[in-house]
Amino acid sequence: MTEFGKALTVTETPIPGLLVVDLPVHGDSRGWFKENWQREKMVAAGLPDFGPVQNNISFNDAVGTTRGIHAEPWDKWVSVATGKIFGAWVDLRAGDTFGTVFTTEIDPSRAILVPRGVGNSYQTLEADTAYTYLVNDHWSPDAEYSFLNLADETAAIAWPIPLADVEVSAKDLAHPRLADVTPIGPKKILVLGGAGQLGLALRAALGDAEHVEYTTRETLDLRADDLATARRWRDYRAIINAAAYTAVDLAETDDGRGDAWSSNVTGVTALARIAAENGITLVHVSSDYVFDGTKAGPYTESDPVRPLGVYGQTKAAGDAVVATVPRHYIVRTSWVIGEGRNFVRTMASLAERGIAPRVVGDQIGRLTFTEDLASAILHLLSTAAPYGVYNVTGAGEPRSWADIARAVYRLTGHDPSGVTDVTTTEYFADQAGPIAPRPLNSVLDLGRIEATGWTPRDADAALETYLGASS
Template sequence: MTDIAPATAVPDELRVEQTAIPGLLILRMPLHQDNRGWFKENWQRAKMTALGLPDFAPVQNNMSFNASAGATRGFHAEPWDKLVSVACGKILGAWVDLRAGETFGRVVTVEMGPQTAVYVPRGVGNGYQALADGTVYTYLVNEHWSAAAKNSYTFANLADPAIGVDWPIPPERSQRSEADLHHPPLAEVTPFAPPRTVVIGSAGQLGNSLRPLLTSPDYPGGAEFPGLDEIDLTRPETIDGYDWGGVETLINAAAFTAVDAAEQPENLATAWAINVTAVRHLTEIARRHRMTLVHVSSDYVFDGTREVHTEEEPFAPLGVYGTTKAAADEIVATWPRHYLLRTSWVVGRGRNFVATMADLAARGISPKVVDDQFGRLTFSDDIAAAIRHLLSTGSPYGTYNISGEGPTCSWYDVARRVFELRDAPGTVTPVSTAEYNSGKVTAPRPVHSTLDLSRIRETGFTPPDADLRLREYLASI
């Protein structure tokens, strides 16, 4: 158990302190006093988030009046985050980590008056004891209370010796509710379930790459991969009807990626529904449930006139697919808790350019490939690894480019390298885009697709060399 000493004086400035329970934060709050009493900023979003308090978006304010010293409550671990403070009087606040993991059972206590507040993450059991008559205890929460929500609580007995809180007024002389008297000891508590991760687009290249990374034993809570019978992006009602309770991370790995087909009039509505309308619904869901939203974008949001694209480059899509992806990017950016990964020339399990070239090489067919479009390959396993890295390290939210490292090349260069690595008898003939597209209905493509990778490197993620990944990929198929 960790005891946090009470502040001996009212601080001049707001301070935020870490505790032994991950995510449980102590706030030392200045009181502005005069002959009339005092005033404090009990919730000041800009100042508090700047000092490290999560931007937890409270939606309900609750107050508890305790007529007599000795009123005691706990331990209740609830499916929301909260900021607790004292409006009048004094309490001993106590918290026990009831989340699954190595800190399960860890305890922190702190004596609190009006100059102290505590941020409590979901899954941490909350308890307190009033130490003065007429104590008022207040807390902001980021979910509306409901009778159904109470079914998701996790409880522990406040008098359990294994928890070991030294209540100033012994439990047998305190006032407790009938329910609190019968909560289980720590040894019988079923830990609060870890947060859920949901991946949409489980059948695609990226979905297949994410599955082993997010279902491994060391990924907390694992991940769910709903199928079309559960979430169909062409039917927004399936998005709204999914059980999002307890979901902390939503990864959208689905998209309408048939670039040429998107130009056909009969496909316009479907491309827009999947790439834009569905993303709007997912962003609304993420905002409503305070989830981290991960979304995958494309170099097609640019016109390709710049040889290297940074994350800040203004959008200038050339075709329908690029326009839908740019529109979705703008929607995702309206929710601050997002990671938007921009990729190019994606290769993964299933149908893709490299697999096609390898098949042609195996059959001795000599293809014509464009030599005036330039970029770098991005392997879906590396996109998945970058997503996991950003989530696990808590990297700053925002947009990150991700592709393989190495020199820029053309599609012709890639095809020729595949034939070389396959020691194929055929040859690859270079052609211009205009010559290749003659007589065909195709989407316009950016000439330059190379992405600047500086930002994701700054988070500690080093994109692998594209040629190394190409050799590994060819050896696997």
């Protein structure tokens, strides 16, 4: 008997992500009505906005009809239109909860959200039962599925009607026992720019896990016509865009301008479309160059962008595109130092050779080491922090490039007084070719990322560690 008048409530189960939902059902002498899926109300009640794309209905006329334990690579919202079912769910995802079992009965006043990789099975308890399920992906022969035998002794499901007395397919009876089941792995993470400074830091943090994929422009071209079908995109949880055109001076040339816009805007637009259409979280790395550097204090995430040059303009445009993706993190950073050639290593080399450099002293900011930038990105993803823009740099007292150069000289055992301050205008006065304008203030406020529980390293201390590791 359907229970009327329930409040909309969400109850967790021993299987992570498997949620039982009591539904309000309104009835009178004419029958009953319920909102089977009401996005606004249900998300507010604590359900994920899982983005269904298909609605299926299954009808069973006989009591005892039993469907096998199938785990699919999509999320499923299961409810009953009429009748009653006994449901059994077994976690078939790789991890600590593999093999965990949960059972309950479902009638029109109860539904259940089944996350990707959790095996689900149903036994009809009343004649003429129809149950409906919404899924957030379309069936594909290339998708990853897993199955468990209904009679598995480890799961030990207490079927209300013994399996010997029910209608069940021979195929479902032939599925493997739990010990022989191939677990379903987590959704994938795609790292673009896997060979760059940040890409290498992400590889160091994530390793070569099977669910992490690293690409370069040669292995994945965002401008390709077949990008939408280049991957089974529904298998991806997140895309980290660590690739960008960063030649700030070359971007001021005719050819460079086209390349900068192609990489930082056209390619990002294609990526954003993929992410939005497939429910993927897009992490996009931005730059202090979106600001003009005239603000008296640190820039916050809500400050309006005012880029000075072509590179900054393309980064600001890319940010605006990424902001349209429902699940996005725009990670704005500055003065990035990692593997390969960079300012710190150049200064260390000059110090070793006894050269006294002229270094810009009127640009102020903080160094950001790729190890920390990668850590912040993975923190945002792992904690499901609110989507939006986050500033990520080193912490501590802001420095000029000249200050940092002196610190490098001192930390490598050389005389820092050999470093001479010059203005940005003086430094570039004798250089040939187009020069991109630089923001003089690149200091970013770190309050929002800190509020998520991530603590940035002091930039001065990080510099000392970096030089120690590089020596």
